[in-house]
Amino acid sequence: MTSHKIDWRFALLLGVLLIGISGVAEAAIPASSKAVKEEGGKYFDAKGDPTYKIGPDGKVDWYTFSGFRRYNGTCDVCHGPDGAGSSFGPDLTNSLKSLSYSDFQAIVSGGKQDVNTAQTLVMPAFGTNKNVMCYLDDIYIYLRARSDGALGRGRPQSHEEKSKDATDFENSCMGP
Template sequence: MQKNSLKPSSLAIIASLLAFSPFSLADDKPYTVTDGQALDSATFNGYKLYRNWCARCHGTYAQGMVGPNLADSLNVISKDEFIASVTHGKMGQIGMMPAWESNPQVMEGMDQIYAYLKARADGAIGEVKPSKAK
């Protein structure tokens, strides 16, 4: 009787394919938007933090001003790159983004800010003042 077993190299290939498949378990939508402008509690808090700390350079709704359009940028950069830029700052073509690592509100709300910006990047919410979903 022949024993059917997968070799370690076969398992590695299968694992790689699953990791990059559309059926990945990664949460690529860290937000919930209803009625085109009502955000879940965490994402709404991210919007408030964004308005308080980020909007002065990146625009009221992340559409860009002195700083780049983050609604577009989050379609290009990864969450890890976003976190690194916010934490450590970044030198760009038009100037420098400051590091926010010493700001506890920004650091503790990083995932929430990302969720709001990801909703903007995905087109789930437009350039509107959102509300908190009930």
């Protein structure tokens, strides 16, 4: 009889835990980031801003993967691995919670400097750097997924194929 009682409590505890876990996972991803449109492998939210698409198996869209690669090697130097910040630059997973897509574009192309801080930290302007500007949406999409908690740290395990649109855009943007 006693074992019966324990089973009951255990099942109840497990149920509560599962509801808790799924609730947290859902709450972490804002509805505003939901992809409602797709064009050549690129996803857009209801406002028409670029966003990520991540399958239940963790497979990411091409742009999220590309953004991960472009972020690393240029932005990680100051903003730390996975956008999480360092002593040289702020945590972008936090910044993107309040920055709009156009704010992001303006800051990355034009740079930013906070003259009021005791230590002058400068965000360089990347407006003439094609290796950044041709992949600005990729980097934004990647950081948006990181900021929403939809993508964990490190290299995404699997990704969608690169579309012809992505290749065509890259070729025309980067030039001969």
